[in-house]
Amino acid sequence: EASWLDDETKMYKNFVENSFICSKATQTIKVINPDTQELVGLVPENTQEEFDRIVAKSVAAQREWSQVSIQQRQRVMLEYQRLIREHTEELAAWICLENGKTMADARGDVFRGLEVVETACHMAPHLLGDSMAGIAKNMDIHSYRYPLGVCAGICPFNFPAMIPLWTYPIAVTAGNSFILKPSERTPSASLLLAELAVEAGLPKNVLQVVHGGIGTVKRICQHDSIKAISFVGSNQAGEFIFQEGTSHGKRVQANLGAKNHAIVLPDADRQAVTKAIVGAGFGAAGQRCMANSTVILVGDSTLDWLNDICAQASELKVGSGWEEDVDIGPVISVESKHRILDIIEKSVEQGGQVLLDGRNSEVSKEGNFISPTVLVLDSVDNIAYTEEIFGPVLVVLQAQTLEEAIEIINKNPYGNGCALFTASGAAARKFTTEIEAGQVGINTPIPVPLPMFSFTGNKKSIRGDINFYGKSGVQFYTQLKTVTSHWPYHPTDLGGVTMPTTGKS
Numbered sequence: 001e002a003s004w005l006d007d008e009t010k011m012y013k014n015f016v017e018n019s020f021i022c023s024k025a026t027q028t029i030k031v032i033n034p035d036t037q038e039l040v041g042l043v044p045e046n047t048q049e050e051f052d053r054i055v056a057k058s059v060a061a062q063r064e065w066s067q068v069s070i071q072q073r074q075r076v077m078l079e080y081q082r083l084i085r086e087h088t089e090e091l092a093a094w095i096c097l098e099n100g101k102t103m104a105d106a107r108g109d110v111f112r113g114l115e116v117v118e119t120a121c122h123m124a125p126h127l128l129g130d131s132m133a134g135i136a137k138n139m140d141i142h143s144y145r146y147p148l149g150v151c152a153g154i155c156p157f158n159f160p161a162m163i164p165l166w167t168y169p170i171a172v173t174a175g176n177s178f179i180l181k182p183s184e185r186t187p188s189a190s191l192l193l194a195e196l197a198v199e200a201g202l203p204k205n206v207l208q209v210v211h212g213g214i215g216t217v218k219r220i221c222q223h224d225s226i227k228a229i230s231f232v233g234s235n236q237a238g239e240f241i242f243q244e245g246t247s248h249g250k251r252v253q254a255n256l257g258a259k260n261h262a263i264v265l266p267d268a269d270r271q272a273v274t275k276a277i278v279g280a281g282f283g284a285a286g287q288r289c290m291a292n293s294t295v296i297l298v299g300d301s302t303l304d305w306l307n308d309i310c311a312q313a314s315e316l317k318v319g320s321g322w323e324e325d326v327d328i329g330p331v332i333s334v335e336s337k338h339r340i341l342d343i344i345e346k347s348v349e350q351g352g353q354v355l356l357d358g359r360n361s362e363v364s365k366e367g368n369f370i371s372p373t374v375l376v377l378d379s380v381d382n383i384a385y386t387e388e389i390f391g392p393v394l395v396v397l398q399a400q401t402l403e404e405a406i407e408i409i410n411k412n413p414y415g416n417g418c419a420l421f422t423a424s425g426a427a428a429r430k431f432t433t434e435i436e437a438g439q440v441g442i443n444t445p446i447p448v449p450l451p452m453f454s455f456t457g458n459k460k461s462i463r464g465d466i467n468f469y470g471k472s473g474v475q476f477y478t479q480l481k482t483v484t485s486h487w488p489y490h491p492t493d494l495g496g497v498t499m500p501t502t503g504k505s
Contacts, residue, residue: 002094004191010041012187015194015209016054023050029184029213034100034330034368035320043184045212051219054179054208058150059225061205062177066147068203070124073173077120080169080200084114087196094188095160100329100368102321105284106161110189113165116451116469120173126474127174136502138488145478147175148227148251152220154181154241156233157332158287160189166455166468167230168207171477176228177206181220184213185332221245228477230468231255232289235388235460242463253464253476255289255457257388258416262292262445263405263431266301268421272443274308276421280445281394282316282372285331289461290417290439290446294385294395296405306374306396310356313372313394319363330368331391337368340391344373347384352377358392380408388414402427410436415459419445438462 004013004020011028013020025044033040046054065073084091092106101109129143153167160183168178182190187209194209210216217237220226221244228251231241238256245252262280264273280292297303321329331337341359348354358371373393375384384395399405409418419441420431428442438458441447449455454470466476486494 002188002191003195004188005041010039012041012043012191012211014044014046014050014054014211015191015207016057016205018198018204020191023047023211025050025212027215031098031185031187032333033097034332035322035364035366037334037366040098043187043211043213045215046210046219048219051210051216051223054210055150055223055225057205058177058179058208061203062147062149062175065172065177065203065206066175068175070127070173070175073175074121074123076197076201077117077123077169077173080197080202081114081117081121083196083200084110084117084193087192088114091161091189091192094192095186096321096329098186098188099157099160100321100332101284102326102329103324105329106321109159110161112448113159113162116165117169119451119469120169123170123173123474126471127478129480135484136486138492139484139486139502141482141484143480143482145174145474146481148477148479149176150179150226151176151228151230151477152179152181152226154217154220154229154231154233155183155190157183157185158284158289159232160186161193163232164190164193166232166473170469170473171228171230172202172206174474174477176477178208179220179226180207180209181212181216182209184211187211217241218244221250222248224248226250228252229254230476232468238463251464251466251476253466253468254462255416255455255468256461256463257414258289258291258457258461259294259385259388259412259414260290260292260417260419260437261294261296261409261412262419262421263296263298263399263402263409264302264305265402265420265422265424265427266299267423268443269423270305270308273421274305274312276443276445277309277394278312278316278372280419282313282328282392285328285370286392287331287390288446289457290448292419292445293389293393294397296397296399296408298399298402298405303398306355306376309394310374313356313374316372318358318361318369318371320367328372328392331370332368334368336391337370340370340389340393343383343387343389344375344393347375347377347382350382351379352382352384355396380411402430406431406434410434413460416457416461417441417447419443419447
């Protein structure tokens with residue numbers, strides 16, 4: 001049972017006026033439990049009229065909220081993080097139901113988002129401006145960071161709590177209002193988080209939640225009153241949102257696809273690396289934008305490590321996320337499962353070798369289950385390498401030297417993350433210096449920065465030039481205003497028709 005689900009229609013409600021309100025939409029999208037294929041509810045495709053009213057409420061709310069002191073806005077976040085901690089199990093349960101993640105992984109989803117809320121509790125130093133006295137006689141200059149106005153977030157299915165929490169806690173603490181569109185496949189975590197935000201003290205309409213698919217996305221991109229958009233998701237959607245949003249004068253930060261690599265050198269700790277590779281490749285059924293989906297084994301001696309990787313991967317238990325001993329849940333949808341299986345089949349046709357085959361998972365006929373699969377490729381032109389699979393499939397390549405492995409990674413169009421496993425500080429320094437990916441792990445399989453830093457994917461993995469959370473996140477949701485003031489004590493010349501200059505003798 002949930003206050004955001006209508007008992008009769010099973011329709012998910014919008015979060016407007018700090019309460020759950022039914023949409024008048026007639027078009028809907030099904031939310032399906034990936035474990036069982038059972039219908040959880042129906043997401044409405046909001047009408048243009050509804051959306052316009054919601055934006056108008058956000059505009060009005062932001063005017064008042066921006067006048068609230070930063071200390072008070074931080075106190076709301078301080079209470080908010082406490083409430084999220086208290087409701088972690090409930091949030092994780094909704095993630096498990098709609099996304100299929102294991103409960104342990106769903107708890108991690110919530111916690112990594114919670115860390116961003118914690119940093120928002122101490123935002124004031126990031127909002128400090130600059131000043132200089134006496135840039136000319138009786139003249140001073142000051143800069144301030146101001147909120148943008150109404151901001152919006154468009155979120156993916158794979159992190160129903162973490163990605164929303166990357167966005168609006170920073171935006172609203174900086175003085176903006178926010179319209180959140182959760183994934184149409186996993187909306188409940190966002191709705192519960194919105195309810196908790198109100199309990200924490202967030203005023204009416206500072207945070208609103210709307211639903212829908214491409215229609216709602218277009219409305220967000222095109223509405224004049226929305227000043228900035230944060231997006232995480234697929235390449236196709238991200239490229240559209242970036243182009244559509246920026247063409248309508250908005251700031252857009254968009255995290256897109258990825259092909260993350262891990263290089264294994266022969267001097268690395270074999271046992272530790274095996275565990276790390278298996279966890280980073282197959283955790284969350286491979287549905288992470290920072291999943292280590294490609295391993296490059298350097299030198300002939302490391303090829304034998306494949307036996308260890310396959311053996312450990314085969315021991316992972318696949319099943320319903322509700323079962324505490326399960327390691328991997330289902331992929332999000334039937335369509336996603338079919339796409340993954342199709343890529344594996346085409347990869348084999350192109351010369352890929354299946355060392356561990358998880359295509360015939362016997363967990364359940366109803367669920368979208370695929371067991372861990374390991375593919376060894378002899379070409380970077382193979383579809384399993386050129387496509388982001390987004391499933392429990394580990395691709396293996398071989399290189400003879402570290403230089404060759406670095407060259408493979410740098411030629412890939414994506415640049416989200418990468419890792420090197422080694423006992424050599426010299427190799428680690430060379431890798432860190434020469435690699436082009438934006439997030440680098442040394443003996444760290446998934447190098448996602450903590451929120452006091454920023455998420456720094458690059459190349460084709462991001463559109464926009466200001467990153468998520470951390471100092472960059474604050475900069476994205478604020479704008480600089482610079483004030484130059486002249487206060488002469490005695491009457492003086494304030495300027496004429498010629499170009500004004502200062503400090504000129």
